[in-house]
Amino acid sequence: MFGILPALHENQTLYSWCGLTHALNGAVCARTTSTRLFGAPYAALCHDFPSRLNLLERSTRGVLGSTRDIALRNTLLGYYLAIVRRSRAEQIIGLLRTGTIRHLKMLLGITASRVGGHHPLKGCERCCADDEASRGWAYWHVEHQLPSVLVCLKHRCPLFIAWDPVTPVHRRHWLLPRLEHRYMRAEIPVPSDASMERLLRLAADSARLMTLPPASLEPEQLTRGYQRLLQNAGLATRNGNLRTARIVALVRDRYRGLDDLPGLAPLKAIDDQWPGLAASLSRRSARPGHPLKHLLLIAAISDSWDQFFEACMPAAPVREIAAPTVAQAVTAANRLDRFKELVTVHGKSLAAASHALGVSRTTGTLWAKKLKIAYTSRGRPVAERKAAKIRRQLKKGDSISHIATTAGVSMTTIYRIVGTDPEISERRRADAFSRQREIARRTFAALCRTQSDQSLKSIRSRPGNSYAWLYRNDHQWLASQLAEQGRVSSRSR
Numbered sequence: 001m002f003g004i005l006p007a008l009h010e011n012q013t014l015y016s017w018c019g020l021t022h023a024l025n026g027a028v029c030a031r032t033t034s035t036r037l038f039g040a041p042y043a044a045l046c047h048d049f050p051s052r053l054n055l056l057e058r059s060t061r062g063v064l065g066s067t068r069d070i071a072l073r074n075t076l077l078g079y080y081l082a083i084v085r086r087s088r089a090e091q092i093i094g095l096l097r098t099g100t101i102r103h104l105k106m107l108l109g110i111t112a113s114r115v116g117g118h119h120p121l122k123g124c125e126r127c128c129a130d131d132e133a134s135r136g137w138a139y140w141h142v143e144h145q146l147p148s149v150l151v152c153l154k155h156r157c158p159l160f161i162a163w164d165p166v167t168p169v170h171r172r173h174w175l176l177p178r179l180e181h182r183y184m185r186a187e188i189p190v191p192s193d194a195s196m197e198r199l200l201r202l203a204a205d206s207a208r209l210m211t212l213p214p215a216s217l218e219p220e221q222l223t224r225g226y227q228r229l230l231q232n233a234g235l236a237t238r239n240g241n242l243r244t245a246r247i248v249a250l251v252r253d254r255y256r257g258l259d260d261l262p263g264l265a266p267l268k269a270i271d272d273q274w275p276g277l278a279a280s281l282s283r284r285s286a287r288p289g290h291p292l293k294h295l296l297l298i299a300a301i302s303d304s305w306d307q308f309f310e311a312c313m314p315a316a317p318v319r320e321i322a323a324p325t326v327a328q329a330v331t332a333a334n335r336l337d338r339f340k341e342l343v344t345v346h347g348k349s350l351a352a353a354s355h356a357l358g359v360s361r362t363t364g365t366l367w368a369k370k371l372k373i374a375y376t377s378r379g380r381p382v383a384e385r386k387a388a389k390i391r392r393q394l395k396k397g398d399s400i401s402h403i404a405t406t407a408g409v410s411m412t413t414i415y416r417i418v419g420t421d422p423e424i425s426e427r428r429r430a431d432a433f434s435r436q437r438e439i440a441r442r443t444f445a446a447l448c449r450t451q452s453d454q455s456l457k458s459i460r461s462r463p464g465n466s467y468a469w470l471y472r473n474d475h476q477w478l479a480s481q482l483a484e485q486g487r488v489s490s491r492s493r
Helices: 014-024 030-038 053-059 067-073 077-081 086-098 125-135 193-211 219-232 244-254 265-269 291-301 305-312 326-344 350-356 361-370 384-396 400-407 411-419 422-450 456-460 467-473 475-484
Strands: 121-123 160-163 184-187
Touching (some): 053 067, 067 086, 219 305
16 A cells, blocks of 8 residues: 555546656656556556556555546546447446456457557646646646547647657656656647637537546447438438538538648548548448547537537437526526626636636627627628628528538638527527427327327337427427327326
């Protein structure tokens, strides 16, 4: 047992914690520390995936918490297990409790992905400074190590890479953020502000994926989400056939100039002859893929992570939706007041005030409009005639990608116009709701018609039956349909 066991923070890598434990206890040999922690001389020096979790729990007497949580939240394992099948995820976690898995990267599909299994350590200089000021030492942050993260979401700046000529399996010491003499440091070059915005979206989605429990998005669910979004955007037919050329053009335009950045080599696979990641993940039959590839496609075809995640979900179990409590309403009002105070009294920018309250800059801009706070837009200006045309297309319900292509502007510009115009945002939400309602009605009615000899309970057990959605959002129509068919549901009385 070690004399000093530091706390393991939520965003700290297990590898960083092991290095700090080694330093605080005055150990000389890294292999000795690793053996005392994991029962193996090099297990603690592996910075991406865990092993021998039961031995770690025993050596630390469980003070670090659940070994399952450590594996999923303080290493890269959770990032990969979120999109594998449940049986595979549980198998991997079980095996890592007792030892190592030599073929782990093969089980996770990393070796076949062409993304590469090397995960270089990455960090943010400003995060290091903040850590030293608040805790006295700097550490590697888990979210920065994800293969799809090249920028710091908190500070909106590029990360640096710790290049070490020694491969992790042969390393005999710890690389820590402030020990630059042990590695070569290189900042990731971000070519433009537009590129930074795309990389920030990628980092935000990566963080959301990392927080999901294992098997939250199995291949069939991912395929369902892609198909729904692509169909709504006019990039796939109702039968699921992809309009590949348009998808390729969309993805290539979004990530233009980023394919030379470290770790984004899969973008080079997108060409006119072979669509690569732009189409292979979104076909009707489920296909496994590296999380990086999925995240690149998700950011290209969806307005937000929440929109994509909801598109992946089947009809949720029927449950009552509670109205917001008084306390929740007061909290929302307080946030609005606090936002106004930060901007008008303390002189904060909209971005700084939004960040302080944990909301996006787009939300902050909407609040500023609602509160009638004057501000200067930092986005690239769009000619008024072109902006007016874009607004007309948005009001008609044209897809974001189609408008961006015809107007000759980026999709980010279109998102900005949508996000800062409450009328357009509301109209598009209403149109989307109407489309969803029409699809749900047709789906449920067709099931009732083709399964007329089946009970309502049996129909509701079928995947994608739309009953739950209709119960929550179109209850009157649902009740009338059930009454016409002579079906009785205790929930619809």
